[in-house]
Amino acid sequence: MSPTARPRSRIQLRNRELILDAALEVFSQHGFRGATLDQIAEGAGLSKPNLLYYFPSKEEVHKALLTGLLDTWLDPLRAMDPKGDPLHEIMAYARRKLDLARDYPRESRLFANEILQGAPRMRDAIEGDLRRLVAEKAQVLTRWMDEGRIARVDPVHLIFSIWALTQHYADFDVQVRAVLGPGHDPFAEAGRFIETLFIRLLNPVR
Structure with a gap:
C-alpha cells in the first residue's frame, strides 16, 4: 500500500519533510535536470530505496515542491484588499514579496529555474490560477x-515590475551583495528604494 493511501505516522511525516527540504536545496542549486535522487537522498540522510518509498521518481519530488511553492507565491497577491487604501495595499504587497525573497531564497531560485526551462511542470498552474x-x-x-x-x-x-524588483534580491543575491559590499542590508535598503519608487510612480498628484 502506498504511504499516501493511509494516515501517515510521525516518522513518515518527518521523512517526507526531510526529503522535500533536501530536494529544495538540490533543485535550487542544480535545477531539475542537474539534480539526482542520489543527491536528494544523501541530503535527507536516507537511503535511495527509502526515498523511493515516499516519492517514486524525481518528477514526483519536484512536483510536490512546486505545488506547495505556488500557494506560497500567490498568497501575497491574494492578500491585496480591494477595499483598502490603494497605495498602502500596493506597498504592503511589495513588502510581502520582498520578505518572501529574503526568507525563501531557495524557493525563489527553484521557481526561477522552472520558468527558465519553459515551465514544463507548472504551465497549467501559471496559465490557470496565476x-x-x-x-x-x-x-x-x-x-x-x-x-x-x-x-x-x-x-x-x-x-x-514588483515581481522583478523583489525576486531579483533572491535570485541574484550573490551579485547584489558583491556589488554593495560589506556593511549593507540589501533587503532593508531595497525596501526603502522600492517604496520610494512606487509611491512616486503611483501618486495621483505629480
Whole structure:
C-alpha cells in the first residue's frame, strides 16, 4: 500500500519533510535536470530505496515542491484588499514579496529555474490560477486608477515590475551583495528604494 493511501505516522511525516527540504536545496542549486535522487537522498540522510518509498521518481519530488511553492507565491497577491487604501495595499504587497525573497531564497531560485526551462511542470498552474489571480487584481488596480486614487499605469506590468524588483534580491543575491559590499542590508535598503519608487510612480498628484 502506498504511504499516501493511509494516515501517515510521525516518522513518515518527518521523512517526507526531510526529503522535500533536501530536494529544495538540490533543485535550487542544480535545477531539475542537474539534480539526482542520489543527491536528494544523501541530503535527507536516507537511503535511495527509502526515498523511493515516499516519492517514486524525481518528477514526483519536484512536483510536490512546486505545488506547495505556488500557494506560497500567490498568497501575497491574494492578500491585496480591494477595499483598502490603494497605495498602502500596493506597498504592503511589495513588502510581502520582498520578505518572501529574503526568507525563501531557495524557493525563489527553484521557481526561477522552472520558468527558465519553459515551465514544463507548472504551465497549467501559471496559465490557470496565476493568470486568473493577476487578472482579478489588475481589475482592482484599474478601478483605483479610474477613481483617481492612483496614477494610471498598465496594471499587469505594474505587478510584473514588483515581481522583478523583489525576486531579483533572491535570485541574484550573490551579485547584489558583491556589488554593495560589506556593511549593507540589501533587503532593508531595497525596501526603502522600492517604496520610494512606487509611491512616486503611483501618486495621483505629480
